[in-house]
Structure formats: C-alpha cells, structure tokens
Amino acid sequence: MARVLTGIQSTNIPHLGNILGAMLPAIKMSNEKENEALLFIADLHSLTTVKDPVFLRNSAYAVAAAWIALGFDTEKNILFRQSDVTEVCELTWYLSCFTPFPMLANAHGFKDKSETLGDVTAGLFTYPVLMAADILLYDTNFVPVGKDQLQHLEMTRDIARSFNHRMGETLVIPDAKINEETMLVPGTDGRKMSKSYNNFINIFLPEKELKKQIAGIVTDAKPLEEPKDPETCNVFAIYKIVANEEQVIKMKASYLAGNYGYGHAKAALTEVILERFSVARKKYTELMSDFSLLDKELKKGEDKARKIALPVLSRVREKTGFKP
Ligand code: ADP
Numbered sequence: 001m002a003r004v005l006t007g008i009q010s011t012n013i014p015h016l017g018n019i020l021g022a023m024l025p026a027i028k029m030s031n032e033k034e035n036e037a038l039l040f041i042a043d044l045h046s047l048t049t050v051k052d053p054v055f056l057r058n059s060a061y062a063v064a065a066a067w068i069a070l071g072f073d074t075e076k077n078i079l080f081r082q083s084d085v086t087e088v089c090e091l092t093w094y095l096s097c098f099t100p101f102p103m104l105a106n107a108h109g110f111k112d113k114s115e116t117l118g119d120v121t122a123g124l125f126t127y128p129v130l131m132a133a134d135i136l137l138y139d140t141n142f143v144p145v146g147k148d149q150l151q152h153l154e155m156t157r158d159i160a161r162s163f164n165h166r167m168g169e170t171l172v173i174p175d176a177k178i179n180e181e182t183m184l185v186p187g188t189d190g191r192k193m194s195k196s197y198n199n200f201i202n203i204f205l206p207e208k209e210l211k212k213q214i215a216g217i218v219t220d221a222k223p224l225e226e227p228k229d230p231e232t233c234n235v236f237a238i239y240k241i242v243a244n245e246e247q248v249i250k251m252k253a254s255y256l257a258g259n260y261g262y263g264h265a266k267a268a269l270t271e272v273i274l275e276r277f278s279v280a281r282k283k284y285t286e287l288m289s290d291f292s293l294l295d296k297e298l299k300k301g302e303d304k305a306r307k308i309a310l311p312v313l314s315r316v317r318e319k320t321g322f323k324p
C-alpha cells in the first residue's frame, strides 16, 4: 500500500483552477485500491499570508467542504486539518535543527514572496520546514503537487536525508508526483487562474453570481455576425477544459460560422459548469450551511491522522534523545 499525501492552503474557497488542476486528480489517485490518501487543509501555512481569523477559519471549512463535495471518500481515506494534529509543530522544530540555513534563504518561494509581501516573517522563511514535517510525519511515499511545489519537495527530501544521515534511518524519503498533463486552467483575463490575480471562477457560487463572474470573462469586441477565432478566446479556453468533446466541437463550429456572440458562449459555459458540478454544488452548500457535519468529518480525520503520526514522532524523539 502506498501512502499518498497532499495539502492545499486555506486562503479562500477553491476555484475552478484548483479543482481541475489539483483536487480532482488527487481524488482520482485516492480512489485507487493500492493507495491510502491523506488530504489536508494547510491552515498553518495559510497564516503566513492570512491574518484575519474569521476568514482563516471559514476558508478551512470551505476547503474541507470542497474536498468532500467533489467526492473525496473520507471512509477509505483521511481528510484532516493540519492545525488539529499539533504534533506537526513539534516535528517542525526537530527538522529545523537539521535544515541548513542557506537552503531556506535560497528557496525561490521565499524570495518571490519576500519581494511582494509587506510583512516578511520567520514563518514565511521556515514555511518549507513545516511542509517537510507535513510530509514526513506520515511516512508519505508520494506527494502529488504542481510544478511550483517541486523545490519544496526537494527540500523535504534533503531534510529527511540529512536527518537520516546524522541520526540513522528514521524518515521515509517521499517522491513528488507531478502530473505532466495537468492542464493549466486559464482565468477570466486569460492569465493562469489564480486567487492572486482575482481572475478566478468560483463554481460554488449561487447561480446568479456565477453568471456574473462568467460574464466578466474578457473578450474582444467583435460584433455578433462576425466569425470568431476560438483559439484566441478566453471563454472558449475555459469551456474546452470543462465541457465534453462533442460540446467543444459544437462550440468551435459556432465560433467559426459567425452569428454566434460571446454572450452565447458565456451562457453555454455557465450551463456546462452548472451541469458538471451540480452534485458538488449542492453538497458544498449543504456542508457550509451547518459546520457540525464538517466538524465530525474533521475530527474523524484528525484521529486517523494522529494514529499514523504518533509512532513516527516517537521514532524521531527517540533518535534525537527525547522521551519517545
Ligand atoms: P492560487 O494560485 O489560486 O493561489 P494555489 O497556489 O493555492 O492557487 O494552488 C493550489 C493548488 O491548485 C496547487 O496544486 C496548484 O498547482 C493548483 N492550481 C492553482 N491554480 C491552477 C490553475 N490555474 N490551473 C491548474 N492548477 C492550478
């Protein structure tokens, strides 16, 4: 049995890019018989950027609700909130004493963020050590992540190797699992869909607001009658990822034929999103209207996660000279 683990920060409600690029592929992997998957909400990591407690807390619920609504099986697998298993903070400390300072200073995640963020904190600096602890605390074999996280994974492996080298074989060395064909979902302005660009589509919005978001997709000003090029259109770029083959062929033909406006394309995109995510939307709204079910799910996940974490932590304590 392979142990698969990945985390997603709770910095907002997951958008279409997060869902198609990261969440659905992870759920697919978690359904495979030979895998046991731990998916967690990286709320401690979110604190490096989010300083509003209500927003932080609600975003953690939103991410949990999205995982469940999209079909993550919490009986077979484990869904938990990072901050509930506080053992990860203890492991972070041990690991930080095996992490070379220059490695953190040269991390590009830190360099990028320290240039753009107002408050550059020690938390931002040690972010990769907490991430290493997330992974190593559960004897993880595979970590499905986007390319942007590859350096963090390399650091995790280096930290684990450094610990094992000094203290003897203790930690499992994980492998990154990069899905090469993971599509890059474009946002409403054609750039990569991202919270930071505010160009995202939130599929969990009520229909009216979802329509408004989709209406905001940037297009050129070609009149209705004129034939249009689907390959340069932001609406088509998103539609092509969400719709099925037949629907895509049909829309392409309409673009080329003319007498088909961007309003039509946006209506078709709305319809396909509403249809494809109808079950998830309903489930998400249910879960977010009463947190008690999510609390139960998260407690169940916390208990299961801790059961895996404690023996690992005990190994580390023993090797470092602390009470196992
Ligand atoms: P954001 O850019 O909105 O802040 P995150 O960095 O929190 O998103 O990404 C969480 C996960 O979602 C990562 O695994 C990332 O690779 C994936 N992801 C984010 N945006 C996209 C996108 N536009 N297309 C595909 N995957 C994405």
Ligand code: TRP
Pocket (backbone or CB within 6 Å): 005, 006, 007, 008, 009, 042, 045, 130, 131, 134, 135, 143, 145, 149, 152
């Ligand atoms: N840093 C990851 C991101 O921003 C989130 C994350 C935190 C993570 N801990 C992790 C991902 C452990 C994989 C494994 O997307």
